[in-house]
Amino acid sequence: MSDDPGNVTKGRAVIAWVVAPVVAIAFFPTILLLVIGMAPSIVAYIIDKRPRKVTARSIGYLNFAGALPYALQLWTGQNTISGVMALVLEPAALMIMYGAAAVGWTLNFIMAPIMSAYLAVQHESKSRSIGSRQEKLVKEWGSEVKGQAAVPAAPQKPVEQGMAEENKTFKGEPGTAEDPAEEEEAT
Amino acid sequence: MALNLADGNDNPSLAGGSVTLNDRFTIDLDGALPTYDVAPSVAYSATMMSDRSRPLMALVCDPQQPLRADKVMTLRAIETRTLLKPHDWGVIDWLIENRRCPAVIVDRPAGGRVMPSLDTRSQPMHEDVVSRMLIRPAAELLELLDNNNLTHRAIRPDNLFYVDSEQSRIALGDCISAPPAVAQPVVFETIESGMALPGGRGDGSSLNDLYSLGVTILTLLIGHVPLAGMSDDEVIIEKLTHGSYNGLVGRERLSLTMMEVLRGLLNDDPKERWTVSDLMYWSDGRRQNPKPAAIPRKANRPFVFDGNECQTTRDLANAFASNWDAAVGPIKDGSLNVWLRRGFSDEELIESVNDAMTDPMSIERSDDWLVSRVCIALDPQAPIRYRDLRATVEGLGLLIGGYIDDEDMRDLFAKTLREQIPAFWQKNQRRLTEAQEKLLGDYDRARSYVDRIGLGLGLERVAYDLNPNLPCKAPIFENDYVVEVSDYLPALENIAISTGDLKGLVDRNGAAFLASKMARQVTPDLRDLDNQVDPHVSLIASVKILATIQDRVAKREFVDLCAAISSLLEPSIERFHSRTVRKRVREGLKKATRGGRLSRLVGVVSDPRDLVADTKAFQQAIAAYARSVMEDQRLEYEKTHRDYFARERGAQMSSTVSGFITCVATVLIFVAMMFF
Numbered sequence A: 001m002s003d004d005p006g007n008v009t010k011g012r013a014v015i016a017w018v019v020a021p022v023v024a025i026a027f028f029p030t031i032l033l034l035v036i037g038m039a040p041s042i043v044a045y046i047i048d049k050r051p052r053k054v055t056a057r058s059i060g061y062l063n064f065a066g067a068l069p070y071a072l073q074l075w076t077g078q079n080t081i082s083g084v085m086a087l088v089l090e091p092a093a094l095m096i097m098y099g100a101a102a103v104g105w106t107l108n109f110i111m112a113p114i115m116s117a118y119l120a121v122q123h124e125s126k127s128r129s130i131g132s133r134q135e136k137l138v139k140e141w142g143s144e145v146k147g148q149a150a151v152p153a154a155p156q157k158p159v160e161q162g163m164a165e166e167n168k169t170f171k172g173e174p175g176t177a178e179d180p181a182e183e184e185e186a187t
Numbered sequence B: 001m002a003l004n005l006a007d008g009n010d011n012p013s014l015a016g017g018s019v020t021l022n023d024r025f026t027i028d029l030d031g032a033l034p035t036y037d038v039a040p041s042v043a044y045s046a047t048m049m050s051d052r053s054r055p056l057m058a059l060v061c062d063p064q065q066p067l068r069a070d071k072v073m074t075l076r077a078i079e080t081r082t083l084l085k086p087h088d089w090g091v092i093d094w095l096i097e098n099r100r101c102p103a104v105i106v107d108r109p110a111g112g113r114v115m116p117s118l119d120t121r122s123q124p125m126h127e128d129v130v131s132r133m134l135i136r137p138a139a140e141l142l143e144l145l146d147n148n149n150l151t152h153r154a155i156r157p158d159n160l161f162y163v164d165s166e167q168s169r170i171a172l173g174d175c176i177s178a179p180p181a182v183a184q185p186v187v188f189e190t191i192e193s194g195m196a197l198p199g200g201r202g203d204g205s206s207l208n209d210l211y212s213l214g215v216t217i218l219t220l221l222i223g224h225v226p227l228a229g230m231s232d233d234e235v236i237i238e239k240l241t242h243g244s245y246n247g248l249v250g251r252e253r254l255s256l257t258m259m260e261v262l263r264g265l266l267n268d269d270p271k272e273r274w275t276v277s278d279l280m281y282w283s284d285g286r287r288q289n290p291k292p293a294a295i296p297r298k299a300n301r302p303f304v305f306d307g308n309e310c311q312t313t314r315d316l317a318n319a320f321a322s323n324w325d326a327a328v329g330p331i332k333d334g335s336l337n338v339w340l341r342r343g344f345s346d347e348e349l350i351e352s353v354n355d356a357m358t359d360p361m362s363i364e365r366s367d368d369w370l371v372s373r374v375c376i377a378l379d380p381q382a383p384i385r386y387r388d389l390r391a392t393v394e395g396l397g398l399l400i401g402g403y404i405d406d407e408d409m410r411d412l413f414a415k416t417l418r419e420q421i422p423a424f425w426q427k428n429q430r431r432l433t434e435a436q437e438k439l440l441g442d443y444d445r446a447r448s449y450v451d452r453i454g455l456g457l458g459l460e461r462v463a464y465d466l467n468p469n470l471p472c473k474a475p476i477f478e479n480d481y482v483v484e485v486s487d488y489l490p491a492l493e494n495i496a497i498s499t500g501d502l503k504g505l506v507d508r509n510g511a512a513f514l515a516s517k518m519a520r521q522v523t524p525d526l527r528d529l530d531n532q533v534d535p536h537v538s539l540i541a542s543v544k545i546l547a548t549i550q551d552r553v554a555k556r557e558f559v560d561l562c563a564a565i566s567s568l569l570e571p572s573i574e575r576f577h578s579r580t581v582r583k584r585v586r587e588g589l590k591k592a593t594r595g596g597r598l599s600r601l602v603g604v605v606s607d608p609r610d611l612v613a614d615t616k617a618f619q620q621a622i623a624a625y626a627r628s629v630m631e632d633q634r635l636e637y638e639k640t641h642r643d644y645f646a647r648e649r650g651a652q653m654s655s656t657v658s659g660f661i662t663c664v665a666t667v668l669i670f671v672a673m674m675f676f
Helices: A005-026 A028-037 A039-047 A054-076 A081-088 A091-141 A143-150 A161-166 A178-186 B005-010 B069-077 B127-147 B191-195 B206-222 B232-242 B244-249 B256-265 B276-283 B313-322 B324-332 B335-343 B347-357 B367-378 B396-402 B407-418 B421-427 B434-450 B458-466 B485-499 B508-529 B535-554 B559-573 B579-595 B598-605 B608-640 B642-675
Strands: B018-021 B025-032 B042-048 B051-060 B086-094 B099-107 B160-162 B170-172 B303-305 B308-310 B384-386 B389-391
Touching: A005 A028, A028 A039, A028 A054, A028 A081, A028 A091, A039 A054, A039 A091, A054 A081, A054 A091, A054 B642, A081 A091, A091 A143, A091 B579, A091 B608, A091 B642, A143 B608, B018 B086, B025 B051, B025 B086, B042 B099, B051 B086, B069 B086, B127 B170, B127 B206, B127 B256, B127 B276, B191 B232, B206 B244, B206 B256, B206 B276, B232 B244, B232 B313, B244 B256, B256 B276, B303 B313, B303 B324, B303 B335, B308 B313, B313 B324, B313 B367, B324 B335, B324 B367, B335 B347, B347 B367, B367 B384, B367 B407, B367 B421, B384 B407, B384 B421, B389 B396, B389 B407, B396 B407, B396 B434, B396 B458, B407 B421, B407 B434, B407 B458, B421 B434, B434 B458, B458 B508, B485 B508, B485 B535, B485 B559, B508 B535, B535 B559, B535 B598, B559 B579, B559 B598, B579 B598, B579 B608, B608 B642
Parallel strands: none
Antiparallel strands: B018 B025, B025 B042, B042 B051, B051 B099, B086 B099, B160 B170, B303 B308, B384 B389
């Protein structure tokens, strides 16, 4: 049956292996330009261990924005390998494409301390809110309201980034780094 | 605790002042009248508020014994001058013993006792005087009592009073202030009633009164109590051996006229004993020739039991009852059967005794069961006997009322009902009165309660069912006298006022008392009262029962009681989890307390909707707290690993920003390409 997920994947793989070479052959100059121009993104993609490759994406998006004008120039001008070579041998073109990628890297680096400061404020606010809610509940219902929640929680084990791949940690642990964010969005 | 007669009379100055009874009578605590004491009651001067000139006295009764309160109204309505009529009764504050006691207001005779004491000899009365002043008026009175289904049961010489100071008329003394015949010496009772314990003699019939009257007449005629100096057992044996008339009259010199009336009144066969109308005929001058007492059938040779020779089955039954444990031997070894067959050729008697020894249910029965039934078969007229329990059928219920705190007697009574001894007694009777039939039915019904352990059941319930006059024996009322449901709340209110708090509201005795009086209304709450798991349920059930009494019987406010119960209910407020609801309930209790209605207290503290809503909200609060704890834990975790989360989210954010910038840049590039 064609609805079988296995068959669908297989079908897509066939299309990819058939269509991709055809496209690569048909748009070879453009592909070549992008491979050369987006080399930093390819490197970032390779070294980014996160499942969703967010670092590679931030570099790749801007890198693509830097390469796009030259790809358009290629299409509107000499769409050949020599045309590509003429573009890539122009220092300014490579500098713009790689500079855009560098902006992506920079963005990625400066966003972490900004986010750290933001989280510090957010955590304080949340902590106060939770304390206030608990205090209200205890005031209204007495310490009995703590029920089994009064039993100390199991000690938390430190989780490093590498464990994320194991995907065996509880909800909210760094291993499922996207979950807290998703929940936060939900909230 | 019986009344302390000595203290009550010798030291009346301990208290002084007066108390009122039912707002109609004043009892002078300084006015002790020992001349008119009727054991176990003590007499005090009393006045009617509306007619102070009327000579009255109050008989302050023993609070541990039920007085015959249900007879007061009927007796008051009887038109007679031969009885110290009761006018009213009630419960008074008996300051001398610092408790509350029942008291009966009766006419106070102007003369003294006819015979000051049964222990002393006095001048014999002339038979004309006895006939004119006692026999004729007493016959008229007993006729009136009989017509009203009443008995006196306290006819004896020291309970006869001269009504006037000239000593021209005699009246019978009080018959209300104690259980029937409880103070009667054995000699003044019929053989059967004398065999029974004083508390188990029962109301009996007019024939019992006539017998007592006969002995009283004889005592007045000879100036002393017959068979004085003998023990109760000896009196019974003397009467059994010679018959009551011969045993009591003995060699006393009496006129033929008096012999005639005494022979009629002291006949041991109830069927042959003179009735009230026979006595009336006699007092009208129509002489009769009473049948001599039937001579009990004697065996050819006596049955030797415990060293005594018994000639008749009654003697032997009495001997068995007196030496219970030894009676098992001759019954089981067949010697009794042999003696009956050889001594009496009475197949009916033999069959009856064999029936007594055989259990149709083929259950292994105790020796006590065997002896009790054999005693009944040998002497069907005798009271029911079961080891130390001895009571007439009329008195069996009264007995358990009097001995409800006696573990041994409780056990014997329970066995008597459980083993259906009254039913076997019934089987051996040739004729039963309507009253006896009704009582036997009551005992059969009571059997179903005896072994039930729930509150409002058990022996206590049986005792209250069989004794409408029995005061509530709950320990909380040990200083009070609660005989009607309507007295229950006022008694609790008195305790609340005097002590400020209550230890309990409805205990086992109280539950049985209330269940007996108003079963239909309180039974559902009795089940909750029995709740051993949750003390709040039990406490609230007891308040509900009291609220039912207030709504249905008392119909007035009890502010102090409400305040005391409100304190008791304080822990029950803790059933609500919400502090806001608790505060609201506390305020509701205070408000309901001021109103004095128990039902409002119950409504405030035990509203099922509030309880359900509180429980539901509490569960939700627990869940919310648990969620907050989890949030807190996650927050702490995020704090601990903030750098990691900052990196991750920073990367996501930079990815998003990059994407956004790329989109904008792409659009701008296309626009630039198109226009430039």
